[in-house]
Amino acid sequence: MLRFGTDGVRGDADADLTPPLVFALGRAAARVLGVDTFVVGRDTRASGPRIEDDLIQGFAAEGAQATSLGVAPTPAVAFVAQREATPGAIVSASHNAWTDNGVKIVGHDGRKLPDDVETAIEAEMLDIVTASPAPEERSVPEPASRNRDMADSLTPVAAGDIDAYVAHLVGALEGRTLRGLHIVLDCANGAASELGPRALVAAGARVDVINAQPDGRNINAVSGSTYPEGLQRAVRAAGADLGLALDGDADRVLAVDEHGELVDGDQIMVMTALDWHERGALRDDAIVVTVMSNLGLRRALGAAGVGIVETPVGDRHVVAAMAERNLAIGGEQSGHIVFADLATTGDGMLTGLIVADLVVRRGARLSQLAGQMTRLPQVLVNVRPTGSVELDDEPVRAAIDAVVHSLGDRGRVVVRASGTEKVVRVMVEAPTEAEAADAAAQVQAALEA
Numbered sequence: 001m002l003r004f005g006t007d008g009v010r011g012d013a014d015a016d017l018t019p020p021l022v023f024a025l026g027r028a029a030a031r032v033l034g035v036d037t038f039v040v041g042r043d044t045r046a047s048g049p050r051i052e053d054d055l056i057q058g059f060a061a062e063g064a065q066a067t068s069l070g071v072a073p074t075p076a077v078a079f080v081a082q083r084e085a086t087p088g089a090i091v092s093a094s095h096n097a098w099t100d101n102g103v104k105i106v107g108h109d110g111r112k113l114p115d116d117v118e119t120a121i122e123a124e125m126l127d128i129v130t131a132s133p134a135p136e137e138r139s140v141p142e143p144a145s146r147n148r149d150m151a152d153s154l155t156p157v158a159a160g161d162i163d164a165y166v167a168h169l170v171g172a173l174e175g176r177t178l179r180g181l182h183i184v185l186d187c188a189n190g191a192a193s194e195l196g197p198r199a200l201v202a203a204g205a206r207v208d209v210i211n212a213q214p215d216g217r218n219i220n221a222v223s224g225s226t227y228p229e230g231l232q233r234a235v236r237a238a239g240a241d242l243g244l245a246l247d248g249d250a251d252r253v254l255a256v257d258e259h260g261e262l263v264d265g266d267q268i269m270v271m272t273a274l275d276w277h278e279r280g281a282l283r284d285d286a287i288v289v290t291v292m293s294n295l296g297l298r299r300a301l302g303a304a305g306v307g308i309v310e311t312p313v314g315d316r317h318v319v320a321a322m323a324e325r326n327l328a329i330g331g332e333q334s335g336h337i338v339f340a341d342l343a344t345t346g347d348g349m350l351t352g353l354i355v356a357d358l359v360v361r362r363g364a365r366l367s368q369l370a371g372q373m374t375r376l377p378q379v380l381v382n383v384r385p386t387g388s389v390e391l392d393d394e395p396v397r398a399a400i401d402a403v404v405h406s407l408g409d410r411g412r413v414v415v416r417a418s419g420t421e422k423v424v425r426v427m428v429e430a431p432t433e434a435e436a437a438d439a440a441a442q443v444q445a446a447l448e449a
Contacts, residue, residue: 001021001122001125001126001129002016002017002021002022002025002103002122002125003122004118004119004121004122007094007102007104007314007315007316008090008102008103008104008105008112009025009102009103009104010093010094010096010100010101010102011100011101011102012099012100013045013046013047013051013093013099013100013101014047014099017047017051017101017102017103019050019054020129021125021129022051022054022055022058022103023054023055023057023058023061024058024125024128024129025055025058025103025121025125026054026055026056026057026058026059026060026061026062026089027058027059027061027062027124027125027128028058028121028122028124028125028128029058029059029087029089029105029121030058030059030061030062030063030064031062031124032117032120032121032124033087033107033117035064035086035087035108036063036064036065037064037065037066037067037084037086037087038056038059038064038065038066038067038086038087038088038089039066039067039069039077039080039081039084039086039087039088039089039161040052040055040056040066040067040068040069040077040088040089040090040091041068041069041070041071041072041073041074041076041077041080041088041089041090041091041191042070042071042072042090042091042092042191043071043073043090043091043092043093043190043191043219043248043249044071044189044190044191044193044214044216044219044248045091045092045093045098045100045101045216045219045248046098046216046217047101048071048091048092048101048216051091051101051103052068052091055089055091055103056068066089067080067084067086067161069161069162071191071193071194071214072090072162072191072195073190073191073192073195073196073249073250073251073347073348073349074090074092074094074104074191074249074250074251074345074346075250075251075343075345075346075347075348075349075350076162076165076191076195076250077089077090077106078090078106078110078111078343078344078345079110079164079165079168079343079344080161080162080164080165081106081107081108081109081110082108082109082110082111082344083110083161083164084161085108085109086108087105087106087107087108088105088106088110089103089104089105089106090103090104090105090106090249091103092104092191092248092249093248094247094248094249094251094252095188095220095224095225095226095247095248095252096220096248097220097221098216098217098218098219098220098221105118105121106344106345109344110344110345111319111344111345112315112316112319112345162195165195166195166198166199166202168342169199169202169203169347169349169350169353170199170202170203170353172339172342172350172353172354172357173203173353173357176357176360176361177203177204177360178200178203178204178205178353178356178357178360179204179205180206180360181204181205181206181241181242181356181359181360182205182206182208182238182239182240182241183200183205183206183207183208183240183241183242183243183244183356184207184208184209184210184231184234184235184238184240184242184243184244184256185197185200185207185208185209185210185212185243185244185246185352186210186211186223186224186225186228186230186231186234186243186244186245186246187209187210187211187212187223187224187246187250188211188219188220188223188224188225188226188245188246188247188248188250189211189212189213189214189215189218189219189220189221189223189224189248190214190219190220190224190246190247190248190249190250191248191249191250192246192250192348192349193211193212193213193214194212195250195349196209196212196246196250196349197209197212199349199353200349200352200353200356203353203356205356208234208238208240210223210230210231210234211223211224211230219248220247220248223245224245224246224247224248225245225246225247225252225253225254225334225335225348226247228243228245228254228256228262231243231244231245231256232256232260232261232262233260235256235257235258235260236259236260240258241258241359241365241366242255242256242257242258242355242356242359242366243255243256243260244256244348244352244355244356245335246348246349246352247335247348250347250348250349251336251345251346251347251348252265252332252334252335252336252337252346252348252351253268253335253337253348253349253351253352254334254335255267255268255352255355255366255370257365257366257367257370258365258366258367259367261367261370263355263366263370264333264334264335264375265331265332265333265334265335265336265337266289266293266294266296266297266333266373266375267297267370267372267373267375268331268335268337268351268355269287269289269293269297269329269330269331269337270297270300270301270372270373271355271358271369271370271372271373272329272354272355272358273287273301273306273329274300274301274304274306274372275358275362276328276329277304277305277306281328282306282328282329283326283327283328284307284325284326284327285305285306285307286306286307286308286309286325286327287301287306287307287308287309287327287328287329287330287331288308288309288310288311288318288321288322288325288327288329288330288331289308289309289310289311289318289330289331289332290310290311290312290313290314290317290318290332290333291310291311291312291313291414291416292313292332292333292414292427293308293310293332293333294333294373294375294376294378294429295376295411295412295429296373296374296375296376297373299373299374300372300373300374309321309325309327309330312416313332313416315331315332315336315338315345315346318330318331318332318336318338319338319340319344319345322338322340323340327340328340328341331346332346335348335351337351339351339354376411376429376430376431377429377430377431377432377433377435377436378427378428378429378436379427379428379429379430379433379436379437379439379440380425380426380427380440381425381426381427381440381441381443381444382418382421382423382424382425382426383423383424383425383426383444383447383448384422384423384424385424385447385448386448391415391416391417391424395446395449396415396443396446396447398446399442399443399445399446400413400415400443400446402442403428403439403442403443406439407428407430407435407439410430410431411428411429411430411431411435411436411439412427412428412429413426413427413428413429413439413443414426414427414428415427415443415447424447426440426443426444426447427440428440428443
């Protein structure tokens with residue numbers, strides 16, 4: 001059975017997102033949300049068109065029509081959903097490999113659904129599946145009939161909505177341009193392969209584009225924000241001012257400075273927060289981060305009088321805390337950053353444009369802006385226990401406590417169960433990478449034992 005995780009429903013495209021289950025998910029979403037229209041987009045995975053069709057057929061079975069945006073970034077679908085005041089669905093597994101896929105659903109406000117609504121959709125989907133005939137008798141329309149039926153379930157592709165989204169991105173510059181700035185953009189062979197370069201060019205930048213030839217199987221493959229090494233080489237080779245690395249659905253971005261050095265989400269949040277703070281534009285002089293944000297971020301912002309609100313990992317927690325405190329900036333080290341006055345979700349292109357604009361407006365190199373934060377060495381280990389592990393088990397707790405005691409205020413330890421994979425993530429920050437690696441190994445040994 002499909003279940004909502006920290007970022008929608010996700011799994012193996014063939015084994016988990018089967019036609020009957022995706023069809024049932026579409027029906028359940030239409031029933032629970034009680035609407036008759038949806039806007040739908042997808043990334044570039046080979047399984048995307050099939051899953052999108054199955055989902056739309058599920059909507060149609062409950063009398064709901066869908067406007068398909070075709071290949072479109074997650075933030076573009078969220079933008080259109082808010083603009084048209086209709087729920088949206090995104091067929092994507094974000095930064096995962098091409099063999100995975102998923103479905104994210106946003107409300108008519110362009111925001112992710114509350115937990116209780118997702119739980120209601122899960123329950124309704126279970127009722128639909130269990131009330132259906134046996135698997136050999138149950139079917140979703142075959143491809144040929146499915147295509148014939150699409151005219152009844154689809155409204156015309158909204159090219160105007162995508163144009164409006166691009167205009168919205170450029171509009172974030174408030175009339176300024178990126179003229180004279182040379183940017184290398186890594187599209188991860190994903191959803192922003194066409195739209196991303198278009199937005200940067202419209203903003204006036206000179207753009208070199210890499211990894212923008214999706215073939216259904218190369219999304220995120222040795223490219224994008226999960227593999228920025230190629231972008232780092234490209235920036236150095238081109239002598240560009242900076243580089244931007246998107247992920248497959250373009251809701252996150254990492255930057256590369258003029259020397260080819262990586263600039264992560266923590267550094268991006270520090271440079272933008274400090275700039276907004278200096279200009280009196282940072283509401284309540286605070287931002288929202290997760291427990292995974294580097295200790296260097298906390299030190300840099302604290303020294304400037306900027307506070308932080310800390311949440312568990314996951315953009316839904318970040319967005320909820322931002323709304324509760326009415327804060328303007330929040331995000332994750334991964335580059336999933338939300339600018340609440342400009343977007344309802346993380347938006348890699350929007351963040352990239354804001355970073356590029358900051359370079360132009362401040363007349364500074366990206367390395368100088370990123371250098372406002374000194375990043376502590378951070379080691380992340382993914383542990384796959386052979387059996388079930390409780391993080392409060394005495395041996396595990398003792399190992400964690402021992403590492404915390406040895407580091408004191410010189411570092412941090414975060415141990416958590418992943419919300420997207422069956423792993424326990426161990427993160428250690430310390431003055432040196434060797435010390436961080438040794439501490440992480442101690443915790444890993446306790447978990448594996």
